[in-house]
Amino acid sequence: MSAALGMKPKRVVFPIAGKGGVGKTTVMATLAEWYASTAYTAELFDMDPDNKAEGCFKALFAKAHKLPALESWTYDRLLGISLESSADVILADLGAAQGHRMIPWFRDFYKVMQESGLDLRWTALGVVDADIASARSVIEWGSELQNTVDYVIVHNHFQDGVASSWENPKLEPDVAAFREAFSPVEIRMDARRPDLQQMMRTMNVTLGDVGERKTNVPQLRAPDMTLRARTYRFRAFSQFTEARKVLLP
């Protein structure tokens, strides 16, 4: 049907961590910047059900569409925009709603999108940090979505000496089963200075803004901040390039 409509295949990328504060929006914002650096175009959707003023996708990217998840009307709006758009990728930041509420909503959303006739490939970004709850949440999503999507595990806030919760011995059997069943691509993000991250969220600026000194915030124009943002972005881009097969349509 998509061929009949003259559509090109698209990739839907969304985060799957029910736990808040693991860096979902940060990873998604960096990913949006990575897409902008390639020939692929991405349509951005802020689907965080919590209507935040700072640090959300819409605040970082003015062109992002605000469509809160957990509402039934968002399916149609997103579908309408996707049909009209020539973008290669749909980047949907889902926010940190509780898994038991978000997963059933997502299942319906997935069904509606798949039945639309669009040729869609799906990628779930499982963002995990040092907290075991983040890894448990990804496993929970995996057991629900099964192999309907491709998986990328993002080891966020990677630091020497601090193990990712994905490597926690308590979860070893589940993680091994997950790896065997889905063969996820695993990438790691370097540790970022907490003050930089905090200020970027408060001031609604992206890594690109800081790295290229496009922000007017004096603290974020400091040389060490500029350098840190540039280094972090460069390394994150390298990691996304490694996972390109499941991040691009």
Added chain:
Amino acid sequence: MYIAHDKRPVELKTLTDLFSTRIGASFLKSRALKALLPELKDAHHIGLTWKEIWEALKECGYVGSYRQFAAMIRKLALPDQTSRRFTKNLTPPFVEKEKPKPVAQIGATTSGHKEKPEWQIQREQEMARLDREAELNRQREAQLQPKKVFKPSVFVGRSED
């Protein structure tokens, strides 16, 4: 932009450390830089300007002026980009987009094959570019791994008895 010692990225630290170990040869400016070419490129690759790199080297004993340094780098590191203007401000890594080139359609010369749509050609070109970029990134990462030049003998602890 001066970068304090404790805020220097690992690539710059590697470069200055290596340079410091070869301080005796620092008067041979061109040769010293040539020997450190991979490290210089790494530091440049993560987004540092040449001026920032020169400032760090100067602190470690490099005696040349920035003008000389820039001229040498242009000659050594960028032989294929000699026509490009040497600027101290860099474009962000990997943001330049390649112009779509007309590619030969595999199998399209024979009849019976439909031409690929424009978007598919563009996607294939971009994927090929990202494949090359990933390979370069892997090589860069491998270079950053320390080479085993020092192998201490196995420590045998004193027995308890």
